Amino acid sequence: MTFRDRVLHVVRQVPPGRVVTYGQVALWAGSPRAARQVGGVLFGLRDADGDVPWQRVVNARGGISTFKVGAGELQTALLRSEGVQVGEQGIDLARWGWTPPLEAWPWEVPAPA
Numbered sequence: 001m002t003f004r005d006r007v008l009h010v011v012r013q014v015p016p017g018r019v020v021t022y023g024q025v026a027l028w029a030g031s032p033r034a035a036r037q038v039g040g041v042l043f044g045l046r047d048a049d050g051d052v053p054w055q056r057v058v059n060a061r062g063g064i065s066t067f068k069v070g071a072g073e074l075q076t077a078l079l080r081s082e083g084v085q086v087g088e089q090g091i092d093l094a095r096w097g098w099t100p101p102l103e104a105w106p107w108e109v110p111a112p113a
Contacts, residue, residue, distance in 0.1 A: 006030055007041045008049065014056040016082045018098035019091055021060050028100070039065075055079055056098075062090035 001009075006029035014020050022035040031037070042054045042065075055078040058064060064072035064079075064086065076086045084096050 003029060003031060003034070003037065004041050007038050008052050011042070011052050011054065011057060013100055014053060014098055016053070016056075017084055017096070019056050019058050019062070019079070019084060019093070019096050020098055021093070022057055023060055024099075025057060035060075056082075058091055058093075062093045062096075064090060 007025055010025050010028045011020075022038045023032075025038045026032055026034040029038070038057070042052075042057060045052055045054060054065075055075045064075050079086050079091070084091060
């Protein structure tokens with residue numbers, strides 16, 4: 001399974017109304033130092049990847065991405081439609097963050113550094 005495949009698998013597991021960070025996705029995809037590469041994978045989504053809820057991935061401070069539309073209006077709207085509170089300072093990760101059981105992944109997940 002490629003890194004891209006693992007990233008998409010992880011992001012597809014994030015339930016509606018919850019968020020994860022790029023760094024968490026990288027860790028759970030088996031490449032703990034690849035947060036930027038996670039962004040690259042999500043940036044390169046194709047129409048065939050329409051089932052990937054990219055909007056549920058935010059930066060380490062709970063901030064909104066801006067690569068899809070302007071200042072993140074689309075991501076904000078999609079998250080709010082799922083019930084996530086998006087404020088001026090971003091998203092409260094303690095409230096809206098999601099952590100899966102690590103046995104959810106069919107590959108080895110390294111321990112956080």
